[in-house]
Amino acid sequence: MKTQDIKVCIMRAGGTNCDFETARAFRILGAQTEIKHVNELVKNNSLMDYNIIVLSGGSSFGDYVRAGAIFARTLNAKLGKQMKQFIDENRPLLGICNGFQILVEYGLLPGFEGPSQQPEAALTTNIPQGFKCQWIYLKNENKGKCLFTNQIPQNKILHLPIAHSEGRLLFSKEKEKQTLQKLIDNDMIVFRYCNEDGTTTDPNGTYHNIAGICNKEGTIFGLMPHPERAIYFWQEPTWTQKQQHTSPYSDGKLIFENILNSIAKKQ
Amino acid sequence: MKYTVKIDISLKPGHNNPEGEATTRMLKELNYPVEQIAVHKIYVITFQASSQAEAKLKADEMCTRLLTNPVRDNYTISVVEQ
Structure with missing residues (x-):
């Protein structure tokens, strides 16, 4: 399949943001993009028209109940059959920030045995409590499973922004260690927070410094940082301090480029 | 018959409680001898059900389907007949 095809x-709903930035990221790389309200997809029965679905950032449905909880149940109730078909066909699904929270609440991540009836993880209040808005480094820890990062060298460090109050990934206390082992064994950890030199850091109290995970098939990927806000070099906080820029782009582009290449190669 | 249920959601033991800890710190700054704060969320929901048992069952369903995340939340349900 050609990238332009x-x-x-x-996908958006009330409270979604960064949808335009996400669309732009894919568009500048040559893909066709559409921003659709969830109700429009229901009305037109059109989810299967797409090769990639993205749940972008924001505070969908006001983050009421829990961040991502209402959007996840809306999707399941209104588009459940199409979502199942989309996932069963291993079409890629990306969740950024609130999108990651939605994927977790839906039971799609980690989804060790496929989509679960109830969430198997939670993305909850940061430690220390409060909204965390900063640029941070991430290490690509994935060994090649994730369709969104498998062309990015392992251990490469990316620079992306985070902006969230509820980004602390946690698992059931009784199964915490087993869950981590399963994530490692199945190559489901994608990004961990780190410093510029690669040593781990912890901006929000998240378990094992995890910033992003994928499902067992590597087709569903959720991350708290915002790659769509780091497409061009001039979006980086230190861009004026650099004398020369070798590329007009920034690290976020790698993730969008990677998934488009993965699809182009596959089909 | 109309029933009102009160659903009280709290954090499971062992999980960190940043909201409670931040509030504890602030109340201490205000010179209150606070030792610990548990932050709960309470939903008071009114709906039709044929019996108290059915009201409780429906409330339990609401918890498992939307209101709680089993990874971090405990909950209790009390039913008030109206």
Whole structure:
């Protein structure tokens, strides 16, 4: 499949943001993009028209009940059958920030045995408590499972921004260690927070410094940082301090480029 | 018959409680001898059910389907007949 034939749907609802930035990221790389309200997809029965679905950032449905909880149940109730088909066909699904929270609440991540009836993880209040808005480094720890990062060298450090209050990934206390082992064994950890030199850091109290995970198949990927806000070099906080820029782009582009290449190669 | 249920959601033991800890610190700054704060969320929901048992069952369903995340939340349900 040629990149220009790949159709990306950025799904929105009340409270979604960064949908335009996400669409732009895919568009500048040559893919077709559409921003669709979830009700429009229901009305037109059109989810399967797309090759990639993205759940972008924001505070969907006001983050009421828990961040991502209402959007996840809305998706399941209104688009459950199409979502199942989309996932069963291993079409890629990306969740950024609130999108990651939605994927977790839906039971799609980690989803060790496929989508679970109830969440198997939680993305909850940061430690220390409060909204965390900063640029941070991430290490690509994935060994090649994740379709969104498998062309990015392992251990490469990326620089991306975070902006969230509820980004602390946690698992059931009784199964915490077993869950971590399963994530490692199945190559489901994608990004961990780190410093510029690669040593781990912890901006929000998240378990094992995890910033992003994928499912066992590597087709569903959720991360708290915002790659769509780091597409061009001039979006980086230190861009004026650098004398020369070798590329007009920034690290976030790698993730969008990677998934488009993965689809183009596959089909 | 109309029933009102009160669903009280709390954090499971062992999980960190940043909201309670931040509030504890602030109340201490205000010179209150606070030792610990548990932050609960309470939903008071009114709906039709044929019996108290059915009201409780429906409330339990609401918890498992939306209101709680089993990874971090405990909950209790009390039913008030109206």
